[in-house]
Amino acid sequence: MIRPPPLALALTLAVILALDATGCSPEVGRGNAGEGGGAGITVAAAASLTDAFTELVAAFGAPVELDFGPSSSLREQLLAGAPADVFAPADRSSMDAVVAAGVASDPRDFATNQLQIVVPAGNRAGVSGLADFADAGRLLGLCAEEVPCGRFARQALSNAGVNPVVDTNEPDVRALLTKVEAGELDAGIVYRSDVLAAGDTVEGVDLPADAGVTTSYPIATLAGSHHPDDAAAFVAYVLSDEGRAILAAHGFGPP
């Protein structure tokens, strides 16, 4: 049973690392919302909502723990029973899956977002539209097809009749944006709100109206919430005029 030290260590590491490969480990600790400790609610929200929701929570007043991640990862965590009180993904399909499983109910759209081409400040590669995404000579990135921003970007490219030649499919929208900000990519397709959040380091190029894809953000309270009233109050605040104003300031449109 007992192995010699080096190999036991090697095996243990190999298996731990193999597990680590399935990702999401930083989000394991989720505060104490599920413990009924009265320390506030936990909101699982799409990574693209990071800045807007951080400001919303500050304005909301009551303690709220924010858990940001790719919508699809959050969905998997919630379906696996992770404790949270409110879910706000970046696409309806993630919400639908959670509602179908009985984990959330009565979702409502609270915002919309548009896609934009993002280029490093100065746009040295001279990217001007979707057609440039077929150019193998440029360094181009998209979100991976498996995450909403990648799916929507491919939809927009397909609407425009462009067959993209990309150098990387990033696992989430922030990862893609970071590479463009650092100038390591000539262009990517992200949400308008992300371009706004990145400030002066990047520039946004609007998509033509007929290729534009508008995404809806739904929000719902979760069935397993230990603080259903607080959760409902937060959802109401997001949907309120005050909440919408904050979202608008971060580049999100009305639902």
Add this chain to the structure above:
Amino acid sequence: MTAGTAPRRRAGQGRTPWLIAPLAAVAVAYVALPFAALLQRAPWTDLDDLVGQPVVTDALRLSITTALAATAVSLVIGVPLAWVLARGHLPGRSATRALITLPMVLPPVVGGAALLFAFGRRGLLGGPVYESTGLLLPYSVWGVVAANTFVAMPFLVLTVESGLRAADQRYEDAAATLGASRWTILRRVTLPHAGPSIVAGAVLCWARALGEFGATVTFAGNLQGRTQTMPLAVFLALESDRDAAIALSLVLMAVSLAVLLPLRDRWLTG
């Protein structure tokens, strides 16, 4: 770590102190249970379909080859570094050791970003190289090897260093007294003594590189057939299809076990 091999055989198997065995059993159970749970969730009936796809075979081939390449690079530059740390007399040795250990501590994603700032298109070194030659590490298979090496090499360096320290230096002194050159001593005395620790270090390094995710995706990106290794494929499969993600993880585990289990008898008990 490797110092334990010789005394273990001399002590014999029947004389284990009473508390050792149950504690070791707890350790084994703690690691084994999550894997049992994973196996129990595995989609056994669809396994063939899931793992036969090109996305999986591409990722598996890339993972194995880049992990091997990273191990080779780590051996070439890591073993000399381990020797310097164990035997050399340079000032700032502990600072060097701390530095070389940093990639183990750093979240790999941060390591990947640091690599980008150093070797990316706008990086400290990568910038001038790209401007003059057009060569770029990110988005290429060499970028994957670079990320793997950065994260995995410390495991080799620290293991080999401890092996060199544990080896009895009097053999080297004796060889020197008998007129052996420094190079001969290294080749005929030091390295053979450090052999098991070099193998153990290489295995650790390879295993770490095989599972590497964060630095790879941040530095090299993610493109099937070019930079998408198994961990990246697993991560993205998890976004859309949990069964596929578990199936891919099983493949990764099977590959590492297939390599690690035979290695034990072949090398480490000799």
